[in-house]
Amino acid sequence: MTCKENTNFCILVETCGKIVDILHQENNPFDIAIEKGMQLDQVLPIFHGYFPLTVECLSLENMSFENFSGNILLQTNRLETEICFFCKPEEMKQWKDIYQRHNQEKLISKMLTKSMDTMISNDVLNSLGFMGFEKNAQGFVLLGNIPNWFNKIFPDYNYSSNKFVLEDIFPFLEVFLPDVFDMFDTDIENKIYSGLWTEVSPGGDEVILQATAINNKSDKYIFIESVSERNPQKHADLQKSRELSLKHQQLLKTEEALRELLKSREQFISIFAHDIKSPLSGVYSLVDFLMEDENFTALLNEEYAELLGVIRRNLSTVFDYTNQLYDWSNLNFAKMDVTKTPTNLRQMFNDVLVSFSDKVHLKDIKVELDVPVDIMVNVDAVFFKNVIQNLINNALKFSYHKGLINIHVQEQEQFIQISIADTGVGMDKTVMESIFKYDTKISTQGTDGEMGTGIGLNIVKRILDLHGATISVESELQKGSTFIIQLQK
């Protein structure tokens, strides 16, 4: 026989009850050592009379004895019986609470169906922790002994008479008793419960109480019990849930304050970047105009001409930076909605490449444009152009002189795949893994010392997210990088 799955402890016995094997000996829950050759019912008397088993399988549920709580399964074949012990102490504990409550109520009902003189003993009420009162013509008469919790709350209470004015002792009951008396006035068998209330002992200990009134024909009773003794966890749970609730409220407020702070920061950056763009553009155009003017450049010596070139390059970098900052601040919190329209992708690439013609020329880079002439994509043209600009700008920035950039667009079944590959410096694995993360800003100089903002790919990712598109990268150091966009058709 093999031991059943999930068995914590298992004993194999012969049909006569002699132990022939023990499995999972290390889990033996009993105080005594169980060994082969022993007679089972002598070691565990609970099994006395079971052997030989008259049925093939017998399950004993919710058993508690010695150190064991759980279920037992006995299954037999002609030669031997396997006794499997399934330890379930936690489950049994829960069941015990339920049974305890159920049996208490059953016991009270039982007591009320018979004469009080014969049934209710002081010990029974006391052991249940109830303070019981019977209502008669004179008022409420105490049944049984005073429970411990009452003595704890009212150590000096003078109960020379066993007649009690309940609302004087427990003011809370003044709102419960009117309902109780209404019920007592009827002949209907019924019971009602009060709400919970708390009494405090002189030592500061709290006792949570609840009253139950029972109308049983001519017998009328009120029982008061300590809920905190029956269910001490309840108060602790409520306390904890409220403390958590307070913390949650505080966290929500902190989150709101932080959001406000971020919002005003984004607004500030957006306004600043927007307002500085125009004057910067004006200065850049002016420098550009001067550098293109042969009459002016003829007046400059070599050193000044070079300085002017440096000014133009730096202005160009600052201008790019401002543009990206503006885009980034507007994209944060998805302030902008994308408006998709059918757009010719080839045309878009052409437009972008024209704007980069100076840079392409400067590094003497060959650009291969492998894009079908008539390919249409459904994108926000302004945003998507920004994506293309950023990726081509990166490819140019990290390409060596006389490098190659290949732009390839392929229409597939469900999406359009765009890849932009360069033969530049490439990236290591660590950089590849973090370049699209929103909280990462990596700025690396280009092969000609070009500066960047480090937020270009962040913008690309946000725009593509807004389009429901994906981007990935393949790269190898000193061999180049390929950025691949997959755009749903």
Add this chain to the structure above:
Amino acid sequence: MIKKKICVLGAFAVGKTSLIERYVKSVFSDKYHTTIGVKTDQKDVEVDGEDVRLIIWDINGEDDYQHVKPSYLLGASGYFLVADGTRKETLEVAEGLQKLVFNTIGNKSFYLLINKSDLMDEWEITENALNLLSEQGWKIIKTSAKLGQHVDDAFLGLCRSILQK
């Protein structure tokens, strides 16, 4: 000696129990301890020459876990609504409870206590909101159970108001 029942109501953790303990026992604990159901206390006071025994009902804080049972309000001569100045939502709870009390026991004397005046820098409840309630005839007192500020005044004021009715 005449007995008067007064109820203390409000959202959870606004300081209802602390206000009562400050008033009855002159003690304060910073530790939050939730009240289950109802806790009753009493204090004998003399108001304008009259001896009064105040039966104070500290009723569990209103939230998703525990609700104020209207039957607890029966027999009350007056009540306090308590809000926490640092949590503006507790004022809304107090306003809701005022409606419940009015619908249950009618027009009784009451004060709105804005507790935690020792944390005035962190208050979310604005003077504007309080002015609106004042205009509706609500009597409002800013209290601190921690420092004992205006706690006795509030109980004395409510008691006087009850006796004058």
